[in-house]
Amino acid sequence: MNKIRKGYLWKGRKEVNGGCCLVAWDKVQQPLDLGGLGIPDLQVMGWALQIRWLWLRKTDSNKPWFGLDIPVHANAVAMFEIAMQSVVGNGNNSFFWKDRWFNGSSVADIAPLVVAAVPNQIRNSRLVLEALTDLSWTQNIQGGLSLVGLYELFQLADIISELVLTETDDTHVWRLDASG
Template sequence: MSWALQIRWLWFQKTDSDRPWKGLEIPVHSNARALFDISIVSQVGQGTNVLFWTDKWLFGCSLAELAPSVVAAVPLKTKQQRTVAEALLGRQWPTDIQSGLSLVGLYEYFQLWDALLEVDLSEENDQHIWRFDNSGLFSTKSAYRAFHIGATTFEPWRRLWKAWAPAKCKVFLWLAIWNKCWTADRLAKRGLPNAASCVFCDQTDEDIQHILTDCVFAREFWYKILEPVGLAASTPGQEDQIFAEWWRKARKRADKLKRKGLNSLIILGAWSLWKHRNRCVFEGGQPCIQVIMQEFNNEKQLWHLAGAKSLQELGLGEAPN
């Protein structure tokens, strides 16, 4: 967001000549400047507000893209100051080239010369177009989104990261949704010792989706914590084998006033299942509904004390005095 806001300075510097700081060096991050440079296309009118060597104004490209060897021979200060109007009036741009050109550079030079012969300046104002918005105008929102083009999406992000829960529980669930927890399936892929079957039900191979949603033990546990708040109908069924998808459907079924509390409740429930599983695997315990319910209630009271108001609003009891 900071980079997107910094690009706003660059946009105003380019398009608003009335800004009192227009001629000053703006301290922006290199990533912000790089995105700005590739996002602006200029349409030349008078040519007084378009930089000849660096702006994208010829065929939608900058001269650095069309003739890199020629541009490399131009001093940096000149590239940052020379406008299109100054360069084309009287064909003064060749005088900016301060060092010799190779054969490739000479070829680019003559190609550039031919292309510039077709450029005619007019009395209209120069226009700068922001490529990431249909209006052609800059917005911080479009710049922010441009930074995330190609990023991997995470559908449950809002109900996970916006819910009230300790950070360690959120991080665990984030890993679980991405199937990154060290359950038997993940250990087997790496040739590491692992349990032959689910420690809860002993009926199928273990993976994190099974532990949290598909296991009969997990379903009984979810029923016992959802039933007191009137959401027993949201208990995972046989068709619910992906935790994140079940969570999405359960939240959709709940009343809007209960959704925040439900998100915290589901995070707490998943955390309790994971801790109970680990106790069975590493401490030799036995899966027991009564035990996990006691662990769940103890943890719930701690969350109440820590300020989990959404759980209290859900009707799961009040924090102890």
């Protein structure tokens, strides 16, 4: 796709041969105020749309496509996980092992060795409410833990013991925007 865009920009044709580009494509894609032409990078724009879709899937269950498992690029998922923070109310819409639900941190930030011992399927589906019910999160851990892993486990247990769920719904905040 970029090849077609370059050809049209430089020669007005679908295809061009080497040596026709007058300026490096990275420079062309920069915003106008940085000296570029403001032509967006389609790959980055695609990731941005996927991040938007992840945000709407998390915050708006009334969308007709809610619940569909649409594949999303790993870069978009990583950016979303960095940018989104959950404020836990009843724990029904925040993932225990994956979301940043404890003071802006995820369980992986607090106890990475413990999270590594949890199967991916459980890590991607266990809600905070489910995990805290009868401390069932401890049953998700499979295999042995090292001494450091055990330390992380006890540290995580102390943090979780102080958590109290409320009857309000979970809310989600976009950390990259001052208004959330």
